[in-house]
Amino acid sequence: MTETTKPPKAREPVPHTAAALALGDDALVLSHRLGEWAGHAPVLEEDVALANIALDLLGQARVLLSMAGDEDELAYLREERAFRNLQLVEQPNGDFAHTIARQLYFSTYQRLLYAHLAAGDGEFAGLAAKAVKEVSYHQDHAEQWTLRLGDGTDVSHERMRRACQALWRFTGEMFQPVEGLDVDWEGIRAAWLESVSAVLRRATLDVPEGPQSGAWSAGAGRQGLHTEPFGRMLAEMQHLHRSHPGASW
């Protein structure tokens, strides 16, 4: 874990602040959800693996949020409506199948996006080049478990099927353009669909049907519209920090 130097608090708005917040909040929020698994995983190896992924994401979040301001102020003092993460990453862990489906959808997206950013020469190229290596492992982890759950027992197949279906409607939001990122979003959407479909097929699962976003809220997380469980998550995450205004930890 490398320490990041905090930039000065008052800082000129940079063009990529919105993008740093969007990507940073994705990593921060998913890391938090994965951290909730600690001590609850189905097997000890998964306590290690999920914590490892959570730590990678937290490391990314700290770099990204520091590009936008003070990492702790941003994480602990913003209201729910100011967060820019995808609704997908804030979804509760559910059972292990739901967590794996969320990991499959998100890590596939994140790897494609970071590979794209790493290949460019923008502000995020350095971070993305390092992160894409971590995220490749996250994707591999999610794929290996998708295969085992999908093609394991009848029970695991059914649970994985339900999980993939339940989270499907949060996937469309991933391909909404993010301000400050010059990315071929349609290209990423197509590559994502191809990759996820191939894994699901190998796992003997159908690609879910139905819309990839809710009627009310396409692209909503990026605009600060979140789902009900997110407020509770933030309440827990921010409570201690907010209870001691100005304290150092």
Place this chain on the structure above:
Amino acid sequence: MATAAHRIARTPEEDGPADEAALAVAYEAAFDAAVAADERIEPRDWMPDAYRATLVRQIAQHAHSEIIGMQPEANWITRAPSLRRKAILMAKVQDEAGHGLYLYSAAETLGTSRDELLDKLHSGRQKYSSIFNYPTLTWADVGAIGWLVDGAAITNQVPLCRCSYGPYARAMVRICKEESFHQRQGYELLLTLSRGTPEQHEMAQDAVNRWWWPSLMMFGPPDDQSQHSAQSMTWKIKRHSNDELRQRFVDICVPQAETLGLTLPDPDLRWNEERGHHDFGEIDWTEFREVLKGNGPCNEQRITQRRRAHDEGAWVREAAAAYAEKHTSKDTVQNGATRANNGAKDGEAAA
């Protein structure tokens, strides 16, 4: 390392048929000589049944303590007050899961599977360290656990790096390195709180007040009441008595508490010039025995959560086993394909 002669004599399956009784005597003599000479006993070496049983009991209890010990700290991961602290805490809890893995593996070298040991933990037939039956009520408890609980654990565990059983000793070398890192992080957390706002200072003092005595109990009952000590000392599984280690720990903590600006909750604590050690007050062994019996603040909660995680994860482990079963026959093809895929992915990542 055992000498070649010891190793041959201590490895029954490599010997030809011979008088079994005579061999048993020879094995035992070779084992005793190896232990006396501070050589390491390895998994394939002959060892007395009681030595094996003692090691399994001790390693299992240690492994169980690591995985149960994740709970009181994980209790604060979602509320850690800064991202830096959150990363440190998550890494620490992850290390504990890793320690559990090494230790269950060390027990496997003695012929006892992880499943068997977990089953004994879940059914209450094996114990974990009683310290984890105390609750983490505030953020400062995370610091107090690091400083005091990990500190006490290190004091207990450093001598185990020289334990006569090789796999356990080697696992402990790695574990102790990580534990001392945790201990320093806990100390630094408490120092920050102690020098912070009055509320933070009070939080730190309260945590130390609650964790001090249970930490002293971690060294086990006084020497004259310790059931397993004498034999373990002879076998060099254990190298110092409970009371010696407890005294060492107290002597280390007193100056550290002063630097922290915190007091230790013991009016009888004072330097004894004559002994060259700190005297300290009487430990409440009634509380110790009550917690050990299952009557601590969190015994029920800890084991219930552990069982629940295990039971709720059963379908996942069954799925992994079923998948492995289905795909064993296609192994060669499958692995080849996976390797090719990974190769493609790595190439892409590096590009």
